[in-house]
């Protein structure tokens with residue numbers, strides 16, 4: 482479990498996170514939603530220790546994250562950032578291999594190679610295996626960075642807008658793959674998404690954030706309600722259900738002040 486208590490974050494004079502208390506249960510797919518600037522990426526980068534926790538506590542499996550050694554932490558938790566840049570000339574297979582670094586320390590074993598190839602296959606990247614990263618489209622590159630994170634094979638995975646640049650087919654494949662990792666391997670996956678319909682149809686729980694505060698953490702069926710979403714995003718929603726599929730229609734919603 483990830484347990485966050487009284488977490489604050491300040492940048493300069495601006496308070497970005499205003500006392501977050503949140504428990505992320507194990508073995509679930511959780512979507513983090515909220516308007517631009519709500520603090521979603523800031524929260525993820527603190528959990529992943531890319532930013533230092535200065536006020537408040539984050540515990541991973543009942544241990545303060547600051548007490549983990551880096552190598553140990555990297556085997557527990559993997560983090561895909563919202564923006565990924567690479568100045569090195571690397572192929573797809575070479576970048577995915579970086580995901581194995583916490584285990585291999587640069588000397589890949591047969592097991593590492595097997596996981597790398599399996600992940601490349603699962604994300605349908607075989608045809609791009611030997612292509613250079615800087616020659617890929619935005620969506621292809623996004624899938625390769627995601628493959629690197631999944632090759633890290635950690636019980637906890639944080640993904641900040643992994644569906645960026647992806648077409649509908651690839652976005653659905655990624656969400657199905659994440660759901661599969663949760664259901665078959667018991668991974669805990671926290672995903673920031675802006676397309677609310679992916680959250681509605683794949684998440685076990687939805688966390689809403691607004692203005693640096695936690696607005697709610699609810700089971701998906703309780704979060705996907707016109708009043709809950711309307712209050713979070715300040716726009717009118719219409720919720721349409723058809724069998725097991727849920728659709729949130731906001732295309733003609735009236736903006737609220």
Ligand SMILES: Nc1ncnc2c1ncn2[C@@H]1O[C@H](COP(=O)(O)OP(=O)(O)OP(=O)(O)O)[C@@H](O)[C@H]1O
Nearest residue numbers: 492495497515516517518519520521522523524563
């Ligand atoms: N380096 C920085 N310097 C100053 N302010 C920052 C910095 N990084 C983030 N912020 C501010 O912190 C707040 C939260 O930003 P954050 O990126 O966490 O939001 P978000 O919910 O992920 O937004 P989005 O949906 O647009 O990605 C915003 O108001 C942003 O302007």
